[in-house]
Amino acid sequence: MKTQLKTTFRILIVDDHPTMCDGLCARITNEADMTVCGQADDVDPALELVRDLAPDIVLIDISLKTGHGIDLVKQIRQRYPGTKMLVNSMYEESVYAERALQAGAMGYLNKQTAGDTLIKAIRTVLAGKTYVSPEMTDRILHSRVGGMIQPGSSPVECLSDRELEVLTLIGHGKTTSAIAEQLFLSVHTIDTYREKLKIKLNLANSAELNRYAVQWVLENG
Numbered sequence: 001m002k003t004q005l006k007t008t009f010r011i012l013i014v015d016d017h018p019t020m021c022d023g024l025c026a027r028i029t030n031e032a033d034m035t036v037c038g039q040a041d042d043v044d045p046a047l048e049l050v051r052d053l054a055p056d057i058v059l060i061d062i063s064l065k066t067g068h069g070i071d072l073v074k075q076i077r078q079r080y081p082g083t084k085m086l087v088n089s090m091y092e093e094s095v096y097a098e099r100a101l102q103a104g105a106m107g108y109l110n111k112q113t114a115g116d117t118l119i120k121a122i123r124t125v126l127a128g129k130t131y132v133s134p135e136m137t138d139r140i141l142h143s144r145v146g147g148m149i150q151p152g153s154s155p156v157e158c159l160s161d162r163e164l165e166v167l168t169l170i171g172h173g174k175t176t177s178a179i180a181e182q183l184f185l186s187v188h189t190i191d192t193y194r195e196k197l198k199i200k201l202n203l204a205n206s207a208e209l210n211r212y213a214v215q216w217v218l219e220n221g
Helices: 018-029 043-053 069-079 093-103 115-126 134-146 161-171 176-183 187-200 206-220
Strands: 009-014 034-040 057-060 084-089 107-110
Touching: 009 018, 009 043, 009 115, 018 034, 018 115, 034 043, 043 057, 043 069, 057 069, 057 115, 069 084, 069 093, 069 161, 084 093, 084 115, 093 107, 093 134, 093 161, 107 115, 161 176, 161 187, 161 206, 176 187, 187 206
Parallel strands: 009 034, 009 057, 057 084, 084 107
Antiparallel strands: none
């Protein structure tokens, strides 16, 4: 009788917080059928590791060293279709979960959830299913059926992915020129995004936008 070899799932972690990476590695390697095959802290090195290692699943943070997790999800989907991805972040689930799914991830998990939930989410995605919290599942269903954002939702949920990225960078203290350089866009384009943000968030001027952005980052990771 032949002995069936046990599958070991290979997980790539993309996170720019060393302490968080250590914690994720420790929890994942406690599972007999899981191993961490690599780690990256930004978009480009992550893409190289996905190419070289072909992991079974990529665990991705939203905020990376210089890049953005949603952008990484989109690039992986485009370059390496079929790669399973789970976004794991401190950012508010109501703002980012559906964006992550639309970008190509198969799940979204808040970092504040228990370690057992992390493993459950990973196993769900490995099985080819989508994972979000029960609360987020209800929220997505209601928004799609109703065709509109629920009352009491944050105005940030109305922003495009790029607008939200610019808002986050403003909140991290980046100047317009620095944001333009990081996103490979012109200063004029970033100024245009700033104006759109003021309109959508009902802010009177740049000072209010800066304060709002800083508060958003403080509250959401």
